[in-house]
Amino acid sequence: MTKSVTVKDLKERLNLELICGEEGLERPISTSDLSRPGLELTGFFSYYPEDRVQLFGMTEISFSEGMSSDECLKRFRQMCTDRTPAFVVSRHLEAPKELIQAATEAKIPVLRSKLKTTRLSVYVTNYLESQLAPVISMHGVLVDIYGLGVLIMGSSGVGKSETALELVKRGHRLVADDNVEIRQEDELTLIGQSPAIIEHLLEIRGLGIINVMTLFGAGAVRSSKKLTIVVHLENWDPDKHYDRVGLDEEKIRIFDMDVPKITVPVRPGRNLAVIIEVAAMNFRLKNMGYNAAERFTQDLNNLIGQNSSMTD
Structure with a gap:
């Protein structure tokens, strides 16, 4: 469109x-x-x-x-x-x-x-x-977390809006809930915003529609944000292998751009807001040149190499 x-x-x-x-x-x-x-x-x-x-x-x-x-x-x-x-x-x-x-x-x-x-x-x-700029609509919630535009996706009822509400309470800013309009301004930039009719609104099952700006103030919302990373929430599947180290790198294609994607399994007891918040911080750290998973793997390989030489 x-x-x-x-x-x-x-x-x-x-x-x-x-x-x-x-x-x-x-x-x-x-x-x-x-x-x-x-x-x-x-x-x-x-x-x-x-x-x-x-x-x-x-x-x-x-x-x-x-x-x-x-x-x-x-x-x-x-x-x-x-x-x-x-x-x-x-x-x-x-x-x-x-x-x-x-x-x-x-x-x-x-x-x-x-x-x-x-x-x-x-x-x-x-x-x-x-x-x-060309525009598409995607089902999800867009939140500004530490300056990163994080698009939270997942099936209906998985807890996207509730997680966004917790993130807002932790000091982050809501951009759009449920329907995110994404436009490609150039070859390297995707901008997300909310349709005007639902701007600043969150739908919480059992509670209804709330106005985030009215409840938490103007500092809790923003009109648009550059999309940086996608977090996909899915119900926990005990038969599925989930990345436990962080070396796997997923991508999701939006227009002609590959956006980094993280899959987070959902089950009772997991604090999704904290996990997504840490995922955003870890993504920033990787962009600054430090990758904890790669550092751990390197140290582990060095330790295995040392032990092997001692055994020989």
């Missing part, structure tokens, strides 16, 4: 000034890439990215001022296609009258910002990437 963005959304989000083309504010924006039409101003349109927001900075405006009015109008009319979302002028520069004329004829908005071109480009790109 991909969210849609209109020129009106972009205008309101970045507080852009509308110069002309109000009729085109509902034009869709389908890509987060921007275009700075320098080559197009010279007449080269072979690779014109017409579906991108066209950004004009000092360079483009200065170049157009050196063109004749007729030639300038011709170039701008060529830029105005059915797929062109909008023109955005940075640094509060004056938009060329030819651009305004061509955009008005094509009913394409011309917007203006006070920001410098580079900074404006970053803001526009970041906003469009966040809105146009």
Whole structure:
């Protein structure tokens, strides 16, 4: 699922000034890439990215001022296609009258910002990437534990929400319960958040729906979090072999990314909140270069080697 963005959304989000083309504010924006039409101003349109927001900075405006009015109008009319979302002028520069004329004829908005071109480009790109990123919904609970986005998954009734409640009581922050919307912002980043209708809410069987922010304060929740690790809760199976050392590394594929996964068996008496909390701390420690399981295995092998040499 991909969210849609209109020129009106972009205008309101970045507080852009509308110069002309109000009729085109509902034009869709389908890509987060921007275009700075320098080559197009010279007449080269072979690779014109017409579906991108066209950004004009000092360079483009200065170049157009050196063109004749007729030639300038011709170039701008060529830029105005059915797929062109909008023109955005940075640094509060004056938009060329030819651009305004061509955009008005094509009913394409011309917007203006006070920001410098580079900074404006970053803001526009970041906003469009966040809105146009592909999104999937996953059943689970997302919690911010020591700065890590931990997605707790498992079958219905296994205790995900109750575990999240205990984690919140221990000072961690709830992001989403039951339905987690995950979007891929780039090749290395997955961001999880809650649907608006259930934001800050937890469903506890026997108790009902509670508002975590109302009960525990604003510090107990956050709106979104980068997904770092997945913890899968499953009912204890006595016939299944569970990793007791920590050398096995599981992965779960979300979009085209492999996310580290830990499987935790559930049975009466196990404090799942503490286990998940320690799992998050241990994951951070591994990223810092220390792996307790590998260190133990290495020490054990060294001890076996020493004993073998003594026996010989």
